Amino acid sequence: MDVETRVDRHELSVDAQDTVTKILSSVRVADAPALATVLQMIRQPGGHDPDTSLFVADALTKIDHGDVSPADADGPVCLAIADGMRELERLGYLTVHDLADETSSASYLDEGRSLTAIRVLRPFHTVGVVYRWRRALLGPPDSWDIVTRPGVIWPGVYVRGAVGDYRLRDVGLVYAGPPELDTDALIYAIRDESDVFTCHAVCDSCGADWYADDGSWIFRANRAHADFDYNDARRHDGTTVMCPEPLCVSGRVSFTVG
Ligand SMILES: [Zn+2]
Structure with a gap:
């Protein structure tokens, strides 16, 4: 969608x-x-x-x-x-x-x-x-x-x-x-x-990605080292946040519902 x-x-x-x-x-x-x-x-x-x-x-x-x-x-x-x-x-x-x-x-x-x-x-x-x-x-x-x-x-x-x-x-x-x-x-x-129950997060640099369900802000690691909580997201810029992966230097994470 x-x-x-x-x-x-x-x-x-x-x-x-x-x-x-x-x-x-x-x-x-x-x-x-x-x-x-x-x-x-x-x-x-x-x-x-x-x-x-x-x-x-x-x-x-x-x-x-x-x-x-x-x-x-x-x-x-x-x-x-x-x-x-x-x-x-x-x-x-x-x-x-x-x-x-x-x-x-x-x-x-x-x-x-x-x-x-x-x-x-x-x-x-x-x-x-x-x-x-x-x-x-x-x-x-x-x-x-x-x-x-x-x-x-x-x-x-x-x-x-x-x-x-x-x-x-x-x-x-x-x-x-x-x-x-x-x-x-x-x-x-x-x-x-129109799947409004799933949100997908992906980093444009290291390719790490996470999923969250049912309106939750807790993102579970799919191809990433750890889960992350959107409440803890840092360095918002436009519609992206800083990648939480420890080894990722300048990656930006974007979010897609559906
Ligand atoms: Zn990254």
Whole structure:
């Protein structure tokens, strides 16, 4: 993976967002603007107008103004904004699969990252509706408008990437292939493409090299006399440190995650 490793006196990490962007571009077959809009509406607390109700129906079932009347109980299903994904799963439109869920404490990521596959099984569409109370403040709303129609979401496997340690921020969403695409293959591809659990250190002069795992700063000797602790690294210069090998005079050690 060619995401730059950040090396500093107090830092040995890779930018989680860069790694997610890289993974998304490696699995991307096409963009997915319609699903991205829907996900934004159902998963971002506060990021979306909370007054908009989102309705869902099969792609062939039209949703018109009259279908979303507050008096019409037989209309399309209204998604609870807070739990919209689960609702879409329950309705049989899609399934959700975890591909990677990694924390900054157990890896070299500067913050956590999460990659999810969304397998859309049958085509659906949504409309966003805003209800208003024009004449009376009590009772059912007397006026409403369809404010957004994100378009049909077609069957396929979509990959969504997000970063963050406590609260996730969306990085992107791409269409990765047809619905039968194997999510295990995606998991292996991500591990292969972006191993954020291993850091390799190598000296440019004597060729000594070391490995560290799982975010640790303790480097174990591979072809070197002894292990070394990054906390004890000396003479930082840019992204390299002085080689700790006793017989190496002017070697500089550089670090690569992945
Ligand atoms: Zn050296």
